[in-house]
Amino acid sequence: MSGSTGSTTGTRTGTATGSGTGTKTDGRVERGNQTRRLVLGRTMDIASVEGLEGLSLGRIATELELSKSGVFALFGSKEELQLATIRAAVAVFAEQVVAPLKDVPPGASRVRALCRNWLTYSSGRVFSGGCFFYAVSAEFDARTGPVHDAVARARLDWNAYMERTLSEARAVGDFTEDLDVEQLAFEVIALMEAANAQSVLLGDTRAYGRAERGVTARLRSSATDRGRAALADPA
Numbered sequence: 001m002s003g004s005t006g007s008t009t010g011t012r013t014g015t016a017t018g019s020g021t022g023t024k025t026d027g028r029v030e031r032g033n034q035t036r037r038l039v040l041g042r043t044m045d046i047a048s049v050e051g052l053e054g055l056s057l058g059r060i061a062t063e064l065e066l067s068k069s070g071v072f073a074l075f076g077s078k079e080e081l082q083l084a085t086i087r088a089a090v091a092v093f094a095e096q097v098v099a100p101l102k103d104v105p106p107g108a109s110r111v112r113a114l115c116r117n118w119l120t121y122s123s124g125r126v127f128s129g130g131c132f133f134y135a136v137s138a139e140f141d142a143r144t145g146p147v148h149d150a151v152a153r154a155r156l157d158w159n160a161y162m163e164r165t166l167s168e169a170r171a172v173g174d175f176t177e178d179l180d181v182e183q184l185a186f187e188v189i190a191l192m193e194a195a196n197a198q199s200v201l202l203g204d205t206r207a208y209g210r211a212e213r214g215v216t217a218r219l220r221s222s223a224t225d226r227g228r229a230a231l232a233d234p235a
Contacts, residue, residue: 036074038064040088043081047089048129051139052082052147079147086150089132090157096121098161106168108175108219108227114165115188115215122196123208130200133158134193159185174227184222188215 039060046054056078061068075081097117104110122131129135133154140148162185170179195211198204220228 032074035066035070036084039066039071039074039081040085043085044089044092044132045128047082047085048127048132048135050129052085052136053139055081055085057081082147083150086136086147086154089127090154092126093121093133093154093158096126105172106165107172108169108223108230109233111165111169111174111219112216112231114162115192116212118192119195119208119212122192123199123205131193131196134196159189162189169227173224174230175222176224179222184218187218191215191218 042060042064043055057071057075058068060066060081061071075084097114100117101110101113104113127135133151136151137155140151163181166175166179166181166184169175170177170181191211191214195207198207216231220231223231
C-alpha cells in the first residue's frame with residue numbers, strides 16, 4: 001500500500017512543479033512491471049513443461065524480443081528468475097484453486113470444491129505442462145538450495161491447506177471425530193496428482209473423472225451422515 005501511495009504522491013508533485021519527474025518514474029515502473037509479468041507468464045509455461053532448469057535470461061530475452069540487459073536488470077540471475085517464477089506460480093495457483101472458495105463455508109462441500117478446483121486447474125492446462133508444482137517437484141526433489149526450498153515450501157503449504165480444510169470440515173461435523181486428517185489429505189492429493197501425471201504423459205483426460213470418483217469415494221468413507229449428504233449434493 002505504501003508503494004502505491006508514494007507513486008501517486010510523486011506523480012502529483014511532478015505535475016505540480018512541471019518537472020514531470022514523478023510521471024516519468026511511474027511510467028518506467030509500470031513498463032518494468034509489464035515486462036516482469038510478460039516474462040513470468042512465459043517462464044511459468046516453460047517450467048511446467050521443461051522444468052525450471054529450462055529457464056535462462058538469454059532465452060527469455062530472445063523469445064520475447066527483449067533486451068538481455070533489461071531482463072537481467074529485472075531478475076539479476078537465473079536463480080532469481082527461477083524463484084520469481086515459483087512465486088508467480090504460487091499466486092496463479094491460489095487464484096485458480098483457493099480464491100473461488102471464499103464464499104464456501106467449511107464442510108465436506110468445501111473439501112469437494114477444493115478438489116474439483118485443483119482438477120480443473122490441472123485439466124484446463126492453466127500451465128501448459130499440467131500442474132506446475134508436480135512438474136518442478138520431480139525436478140528438484142533430491143536437490144538442495146533456495147530453489148528446492150521454495151518448491152518444497154509451496155508443496156508443504158498446499159498440503160497444510162488441504163489438511164486445514166479437512167480439519168474444519170471435521171469440526172463442523174461432516175467427518176468422523178477419529179478422522180486421520182493427514183492420511184486423508186495424502187490420499188486425496190495422491191489421487192489428483194496421479195490424474196495429472198497420466199493425462200500429461202498419456203493424453204488420457206479420462207484420468208480426471210477417475211480421480212474425482214476416487215476422491216469422492218474416499219471422502220464418503222470418512223464422512224458422517226451429514227457429510228455424505230453434503231457430498232451427494234450435485235452443487
